Amino acid sequence: MPPNPTSTRRDRATIEDVAAAAGVSVATVSRALRGLPNVAEPTRERIERIAAELNYRADPAASRLAAGRSRSVAVAVPLLDGWYFAHVVAGAEAVFAEAGYDTIIVGIGAQGEGRHVLEIAGPIYRRVDGLICVDVSLTDDELGRLQNERMEVVYVGHDSDAIPCMGIDDVEVGRLATQHLIDLGHRRIALINGQPDDVLGFVVPHKRQQGYESAHHGAGLTPDPSSQMPGYFTIEGGYQALSRLLDLPDPPTAVLSFSDEMAFGALWAARDRGVQVPHDLSIIGVDDHDLSVLLDLTTVHQDVAEQGALAARTMIELLAGREVPSGRQNTEVRLIERGTTAAPRR
Amino acid sequence: MPPNPTSTRRDRATIEDVAAAAGVSVATVSRALRGLPNVAEPTRERIERIAAELNYRADPAASRLAAGRSRSVAVAVPLLDGWYFAHVVAGAEAVFAEAGYDTIIVGIGAQGEGRHVLEIAGPIYRRVDGLICVDVSLTDDELGRLQNERMEVVYVGHDSDAIPCMGIDDVEVGRLATQHLIDLGHRRIALINGQPDDVLGFVVPHKRQQGYESAHHGAGLTPDPSSQMPGYFTIEGGYQALSRLLDLPDPPTAVLSFSDEMAFGALWAARDRGVQVPHDLSIIGVDDHDLSVLLDLTTVHQDVAEQGALAARTMIELLAGREVPSGRQNTEVRLIERGTTAAPRR
DNA sequence: GTGAAAGCGCTAACAC
């Protein structure tokens, strides 16, 4: 075979090239470049210099294969284009990038009709060191299988006592928002919820609903189940939900929407119907979406990017083998009073 | 060394397990499972059945190392939480997932101050087969280096004649929006642009501005450079930009914002100032953001998710070794007239 | 149509 130095394989320096140039073995190069002990300082410096000159970087596939770690994590979300999910992912990605981890995104598809984690097992299998599930639930079996493959799992939104979970106090969110409406004098408070009835143990709306109910009970009121509509966490869903609520024989004077995006849809429906907000109807959301201030929407603020960042930091700790308390870690929420809520007209 | 069969390595079937169970060699298993020729149909079926039973999937790191392809792509975006970027990524991810590719997201950081592609080389180096740059530019040198490593590159938004680019006709966008305002009778039409002066050859605002200018010229008008403000493609930036425009000695009667999010900021500023839209001021955006209908914003519609999907399909073709025409592939745009534009008051 | 064997580029024992 003729020597063919200018062919395809001109590309990249390997660890052997660095070792040869530095006059050491590949093992030493590997140690030096990963900051492991047992490398003399002058040796390390020389190797680092040469590696830089040669523009060498370890092939991730090769190190994954040899070491069993890929320095990448997956973030699973129902849909990528929702405001909430985009912000969680953004928060997580920034932290992971900083720490040298790659972020693989996996869209599960909303409404449970989509791919389930059984299927995302494909992208995830042996490809990532950890998985962050954002409002995506794993069955015990799935969780067990992942952990059996030495994968770390962190939840955002969902709850579990087996693994670390980031989120907010959703019961408090429901309570806070409902109490605000009750304090204003409302008695018929409708709900724009998530799914009609909960598909995959999506616990967030359940908990918010608990808060909604407890606020009612605390005021000696009984919530009316017939004024609780699914809004699917979309603008369109919120529109539909409020439309139906307004068709009720005894329509509500106020509505709590479990997301700002659904509240936007509700605002839209109200406008289409000629219903004056807040005079005829008060609307309160949850999230404090970037546009809520513009639409003057009263809402419960949460820091979504921070939850993503927290999840990422927790994951990094876990992957570093450090102990992390499983269970919930909540970020603060607070009521933001704006113009879409007021006392009922009578 | 004592045999230790029950230790850590209990996890997963390897290709050898499948080969043994099927009574064939690993080579045949590999061929069969990847749909390559030269496998007898009964053999293939048997192998597929056994692989399924054993829940076998090829280790991606091992195949990457052996084959040089990782079946994953990177999508680089300035920021992940903008509406536009979230939708491009969502569109691309769905297509990639369908085709069995993993999607790695890489946030570059807005405004050029962030990490540049030189640095994203880290996550990207030998880790992905291709890179989609969304409003992120590569220098010729960077592009050359990537291609030298046999990576395919596709642009969304940006322009290049060396590689395939997805987008819209940005000149037409600027022209269409400006013409709409001119047709309504406006003569002092301000602009809310992207960066103050263009950092990294971000060509999209430039082209929209060309359209803005050509519409002016076509009507015998001369655009006023002093009424062109940077809005940084953020809500906040749009707010600031309109605030400054309203402070001008001779404020505009209409403003074209190069994104709906900036237009939302402008709407907000107008409201804060007590400026009535559209009576005192017309505002038109670009995007047709999900919330534009709610804010009754006149805008130029584009299908963002489709651009991401197109980019992904193009990338898949490229990676399959099929020919793809380099150069631009535009999706349709159209004017959506809503309530924020009207004839000037006098 | 199928198998044997040589790597892909790295990490991790272990020996020195």
Added chain:
DNA sequence: GTGTTAGCGCTTTCAC
């Protein structure tokens, strides 16, 4: 503190 070496699990010639 450094080198040797045996894999990691797959793909891919090349024989048969």
